[in-house]
Amino acid sequence: MSLEFLNAFKFMKKNSILHNLDPRAKLVFSIVYTICALLFTEIIPLLFIFLSLVPLILIGKLFKQWIKSIRGLSFLIIFIIILNTLFISLSFAIAMILRIYIMISAFSIFFLTVDPNDLALSLISMKIPYEFAFAFSLAFRFVPTIANEAQNILDAQQSRGYEMQKKGLINQIKNLFPLLIPLIICSIKRAFNVAEALESRAFGSRKERTYYYSIKYTLKDWIFTMYLLLFLTFTIFIRIQFNFLPEFLMWSLPV
């Protein structure tokens, strides 16, 4: 599985309507779509839900990154198709794939358009203690740094003749030590450095903390949230009334 897949979750600052929405509205979005995806096991409804994502992706100018995540998943997809076809049916397999695509896309869109800072602020607004919200956003901030470090470690070890093992599960795990141990040690050192720098800037010293930036729900966000709730209600309605709806919704492959 290529690490490129992770690019699907990397925030990049852009000026789009989607980027400018409140992070909480986008969290609602991810949850709503996940619920909708889990409501159905039939291809057609899932296809509709999936396609309803596309306009959002285009509005958010996220098409390239989103395609990368789909590609990165391709390995997993093949695996799922085979297993599900063998045990249940091809239709089910395709439905499951659509489900996964919807859920991954929903969260991918969230992470692609939410600034980790705003994420921390939205967590705080939901009454999560500042230290936890901060730790969360700090993790995001350091993901590219740690990824970079991992690459440097791999380079350094390869320069001494280290090779990635191709056979034997136990061997493969043992072979990761030269990569993991330096990575863990460096990360721990970094954690200490970050901690002492934070201490030196009065982190956690006062309960009453100022927030220089703030997030506010505006009309755009309310409209978006309303749309999402209506979408959810509609989808649940379809689910409940499913058996009374036209046959074509329940179409499946003859396999």
Next chain:
Amino acid sequence: MDLIKFENFYYRYKGNEEYALNNINLKIEDNKFILLCGETGSGKTTLIRCMNGLIPQFYAGFYKGKVEFWNGKNTVETPIADLSTEIGIVFQNPENQLIAMNVEHEIAFGLENLGVPVKEISKRIKESASITEIEHILDKAPFELSGGEQQRVAIASILVLEPKILILDEPTALLDPYMANKIINLLNEIKSEKNISILISEHRLDLILPFSQQIILIKNGSIIEHGYSEQVINGINFQTLRLNKPVIYSIFSTLKKENLYNKNIPASIPEAVRSLK
């Protein structure tokens, strides 16, 4: 005025038998540009950590003696957060100090933690950004910045707390020579404009010596000399320590040994020229 006073201070890290700092008696004055130098492993970073309470509050260990400040605060009883507005430290690797997603928020961070009102934060950000010349990159992400810019952001984010002294641990390590020179010049300007002390721990002596007014020599955890630059540079301790002495130092100390030159060994090129005239 003595900003920081070490009195008979000893310290060893938890789990270590050897003392990292031995009987430190040191007074750091206000409004001075001070160079801290010593061989690797001599205790420079440890000494710096003592200056804002990280030792002994953050780095658990065994200590004797005391470290006090001009206003009665000390490193044992006063919380580190309280000391952060008096003593500012910029650590070695800027990458590990920049935690926000944009420069403006980075500078605001310390003040946010202290509960300073938004208006005041805004004002201080403008000032800090102006003096460190980073107004044009306030909206950039820290990892988009060059090494020199990162260093300036780190400095601005500490300066904004308005400390009486700015301490830097090997600030030029990752910078190319031209950038390194610019940063040291910037620090000198900051000292003049803000009337604060600057204390730099460095290996690249040729860059700092032209600016330093005082030098602290540390060896094996003990201060072996602390005085005005002219004194220290011409002393025997400076000569014998395995430091990266500037080329002009070795030229003039050679000439001194040959009895052709009997003035003070110059710390900078302009000074060298003057001393020849």
Next chain:
Amino acid sequence: MATEIPIIMIREIAYTYPNGTEALKNINLNIFKGELVAIMGKNGAGKTSLIRTLNGLIIPTQGNIYIDNESISSKSIATLSKKVGIIFQNPFHQLFSNSVEEEIKFSLKSFVLDKEEIQIRINKILHEFNLEKYRKRSPLNLSGGESKKLAIASIICRDPEILVFDEPTLGQDAKEIEFFINLIKNERKRGKTIIIITHNIEFAYEYLPRTILMTDGQIIADGPTKEILNNEILIQQTSLILPQIWQFRSALKENNFPKTGDILSKNALISYIRNYLKNKSLKI
């Protein structure tokens, strides 16, 4: 040297990172066996990208590289790393074993050696680097300087023909730098080719005969260090500063000292000042 084939031949290579950054643009370079070369330039000029092409960590998107007159394009990193040993900046990116001895053993894993030979090599390298007293100690318990030595030792024990160092003098004091200088002198005596990326102008001026200057992914100068570091335009373009010797000479010239144009080396500078002071004391 004119009929000799360079041990490293780089022909028109270019490299662009997946994210679009053009790290190397049309690089051409010859390095002969036994040379001691500095690579200098601004951060981001492409220095580390260039050295990574030598052992296959980076595969150029165009052009060819020949080491020992063989193209390296089809060779694996494992194979190339036996010929080209790169020692990166941070020793903690590679130290992980239970003991210093184990660390060296790990480096020798890819060689087909019997147990005795391995032990001989370990003993030799620990002795050479003065690390014998740390043999059984965990590499993570070493000081910064010792761990840097260990990192170097773990590449040199593989005896590569070409040694490449990335900022070896960073954060080092005079005695550590002296150890390093002796190390490269010894390796050079053994016929090794050495390439050093450095920001340390004085170090390069004093010890490294040839300098390659890079900026923006290209080589803008390649020649004797003393000349290149004397060229104010090049210095400006690559974010360097003049070595103190040349700064001093400029300052003397600006202050109307006579015949400063004769100062062409450090020794010449010392002689100049010596004579000046002698004349001065004679006048009084």
